[in-house]
Amino acid sequence: MKQHSSSCVQNQAPILKIIKPLLLEKHTVLEVGSGTGQHAIYFAEKMPHLSWQASDQVQYLSSVNAWINEAKLSNTPPAINLDVTQAWPALEFDVIFSANTTHIMSWEMVVDFFQGVGKSLSENGLFILYGPFNYNAQYTSQSNANFDQWLKDRDRQSAIRDFEKLNTLAQRAGLTLMNDYAMPANNRILVWQKKSNF
Ligand SMILES: C[S@@+](CC[C@H](N)C(=O)[O-])C[C@H]1O[C@@H](n2cnc3c(N)ncnc32)[C@H](O)[C@@H]1O
16 A cells, blocks of 8 residues: 655755756665655656666565555656665666665664665666764754654664765675765765776
8 A cells, every 4th residue: 555755745856956066977776764665756757767676674565566556657667676685686786876764774784775775786886875864973963963852762773874884885785975065954965986996
């Protein structure tokens, strides 16, 4: 059944504005943690040259596929079951996109996530990660501090992640930071590229 997220509606246009120019020459996208499925449909419709492969843990797939089936786009294959701690698809993608996932995952999951990204990206592929992040172990706003407390009250394994720690994981996975974009509501878009000589 289709689930709905109002935050997706709010953030999808600002995200598109940043990622569209980055994806002009790309062909295949894997989205990790598609959630409701709204982002997949929105971005695939706005960038029809891309094949947008949505994915999530199995319990989320019915909503993602409900959005996909209703939209009937030619560039959104059925969503696949991908838990970042398990086996990843035996395919390479030009881009891996993920929104609002690293603060939900435990740190161990985040480590597996970045390892999987490093293996699943093609040469020069991009890893695009949207969400709130801390810098120098500091919150960037009081609202992010409040959000972090809310996350931890809900699940002690969840937390807003430190940019520097994510960047270390990215470097270990063969990724180089290309850009860090400020976004509305104290969010960021981090973009890494897989080094061609890794
Ligand atoms: C807050 S939701 C974000 C959903 C969507 N990307 C959005 O921006 O609305 C967090 C997502 O992370 C996914 N997630 C959490 N742990 C995961 C894991 N181990 N493997 C894959 N996805 C995971 C959840 O299933 C969920 O879809």
